[in-house]
Ligand SMILES: O=C(O)CCC(=O)C(=O)O
């Protein structure tokens with residue numbers, strides 16, 4: 264398929280943000296959710312040594328693929344598992360060309376975040392460890408992402424965000440450039456998302472199923488996100504062994 268990125272630009276946001284509804288099929292969504300839950304029992308490549316993949320945080324659960332970054336923000340080179348690669352990176356991200364200018368030409372790192380109703384993530388920025396582009400695939404249920412200009416004091420976060428993006432299940436949200444560097448993003452700890460409409464949701468025109476939100480609110484259900492990024496610093500195994508060997 265050939266995608267026209269300009270056609271899915273979120274025009275009321277600064278550069279750059281794109282939203283694609285129905286980015287993956289229902290079958291693909293179910294398979295991904297299954298993998299996310301099965302892989303909590305198995306390490307990616309050491310099936311005989313069960314390893315819990317989830318890290319329980321105060322307000323959500325997290326998986327880090329292929330592994331956490333080192334203290335100085337380096338990724339130890341390991342390929343992502345196949346289920347996180349096909350079909351999302353290959354062929355779809357490749358067709359979109361979104362990672363073409365990233366240092367490694369493709370994402371090398373994926374965070375899996377799971378939010379139950381009432382859970383969220385504090386406003387934050389993803390920082391300089393990554394090339395400034397995040398591609399988020401949403402699974403299971405919709406959720407609202409809040410965007411805050413960094414120039415505003417953090418106390419503003421207790422009040423209203425500058426922009427809100429409604430992420431439907433099976434959608435893709437791409438934020439890059441200024442949207443990555445000049446904004447914080449967060450998800451409110453709520454049981455329901457309300458006050459939804461063309462005036463308050465900046466990707467309203469790009470939604471796949473506006474009718475579902477016509478009432479202006481919905482109750483949260485468990486929503487899982489896959490956030491794809493390119494970690495700038497990657498250490499190859501050769502370097503790592505040399506480092507461990509002290510030479
Ligand atoms: O779940 C999301 O959409 C956002 C996750 C996030 O901001 C992060 O992991 O840095």
Ligand SMILES: [Fe+2]
Nearest residue numbers: 387388389448
């Ligand atoms: Fe983030």
